[in-house]
Amino acid sequence: MPSRSSAPSSAPAAVEDTPIPLAQPSVTEHERDRVLEVLHSGRLSRGPHLDAFEAAMAERCGTEHAVAVSSGTGALHCIVSALDLNPGAEVLTTPFSFVASSNVLLYEDLRPRYVDIDPSTYNLDADRVADTITSETEAILAVDVFGVPADWPALTALADEHDLALIDDGCEAIGASVQEQAIGGWGDAASFGFYPNKQITTGEGGCITTDNETLARRCRSLRNQGRADDARMQHDRLGYNYRLDEMSAALGHAQLERLDTLLNRRASVAEMYREALAPLADDVARPAEPTDAERSWFVYVVRLHDHFADGARDQLMEHLQSEGIGCAPYFPPIHLQPYYRDRFGFAPGDFPVCEHVSARTLALPFYGSMTCAEVDRVAEAIAQTLPDLPRQTKA
Numbered sequence: 001m002p003s004r005s006s007a008p009s010s011a012p013a014a015v016e017d018t019p020i021p022l023a024q025p026s027v028t029e030h031e032r033d034r035v036l037e038v039l040h041s042g043r044l045s046r047g048p049h050l051d052a053f054e055a056a057m058a059e060r061c062g063t064e065h066a067v068a069v070s071s072g073t074g075a076l077h078c079i080v081s082a083l084d085l086n087p088g089a090e091v092l093t094t095p096f097s098f099v100a101s102s103n104v105l106l107y108e109d110l111r112p113r114y115v116d117i118d119p120s121t122y123n124l125d126a127d128r129v130a131d132t133i134t135s136e137t138e139a140i141l142a143v144d145v146f147g148v149p150a151d152w153p154a155l156t157a158l159a160d161e162h163d164l165a166l167i168d169d170g171c172e173a174i175g176a177s178v179q180e181q182a183i184g185g186w187g188d189a190a191s192f193g194f195y196p197n198k199q200i201t202t203g204e205g206g207c208i209t210t211d212n213e214t215l216a217r218r219c220r221s222l223r224n225q226g227r228a229d230d231a232r233m234q235h236d237r238l239g240y241n242y243r244l245d246e247m248s249a250a251l252g253h254a255q256l257e258r259l260d261t262l263l264n265r266r267a268s269v270a271e272m273y274r275e276a277l278a279p280l281a282d283d284v285a286r287p288a289e290p291t292d293a294e295r296s297w298f299v300y301v302v303r304l305h306d307h308f309a310d311g312a313r314d315q316l317m318e319h320l321q322s323e324g325i326g327c328a329p330y331f332p333p334i335h336l337q338p339y340y341r342d343r344f345g346f347a348p349g350d351f352p353v354c355e356h357v358s359a360r361t362l363a364l365p366f367y368g369s370m371t372c373a374e375v376d377r378v379a380e381a382i383a384q385t386l387p388d389l390p391r392q393t394k395a
């Protein structure tokens, strides 16, 4: 009788045993070849692939200029710095984002002034923004959270009316659009990020898009140590090394050529989730469909309904993780991060909508190559756990 150990070692692992990561990049053979060609060329920085990637980004976003840099944070930092806002000025922004969208303001001695979010889109609530503008406000920095565009028509009208700079943190939203205008083309400038969990990746990398020539020139200078122009050793301003290398630029350019395919694939996975989670709709809210905008699927974030008690989301995450299913609390409120609490004295209750949403949301595994079987396994694991989660006690 054959022993257990005689099972062929090449047998595929059962679907239920294989870990499902939170995110996974898609890199083709062709893209690997493009990177190898750069390595063979010997020109590894400040070469033709950077120019080609920037031209493709500008075309895709419908902007005059694109400036590629080494991260999404670097892109946002360059924009904030290039806008030349007054030190200490107030910038209205969202507490429901990745911490980088606020950190860049602190790098430039600006004051983040948080505005609570819309509970359905999770983006800045434009009506509240209007009510929060003061004589100290010099800019609005909005984020397209999870790839859903912020309310750009309303924010643009407010910025115009009050003469404010308008910054789009579009790091999660490449390929999204509002009123047929691509993300990247709204506001004074937009940032993109290409970390490996993003819709397209360069490993680490980012990009600024803008129609403003002065701003683009300053961003080019800031990414290259404040040089007056890239060729000379004259430094006009305090700059940084935010340059993007040629391997990353070549990869980014090839990924951008596939953006629509990559986005369609992610949209199909989102549709699989929508169907698989439909029977759980009384307990788990699926992502809302944006009205008047085209989203770009970045992450698949679900939310436990209000009848669950505090702590239920964390318990659900623990169970999923114990089953080998990647998940993450997206996003913890920025104002409650220890550094922000210590520095500014923020406390729970300051931005109640953000805090309520944040305590109940979680990102599920999401990437273009996810199979139906994997999506079903995630949905089953959630369904199994729901009956055990603590519920609010009736008053």
Ligand SMILES: Cc1ncc(COP(=O)(O)O)c(C=O)c1O
Pocket (backbone or CB within 6 Å): 071, 072, 073, 074, 097, 098, 100, 101, 143, 169, 171, 172, 193, 194, 195, 205, 206
């Ligand atoms: C909304 C947002 N802003 C900024 C960033 C920063 O991008 P990077 O990690 O490339 O610096 C991210 C990255 O995840 C992000 O999601």
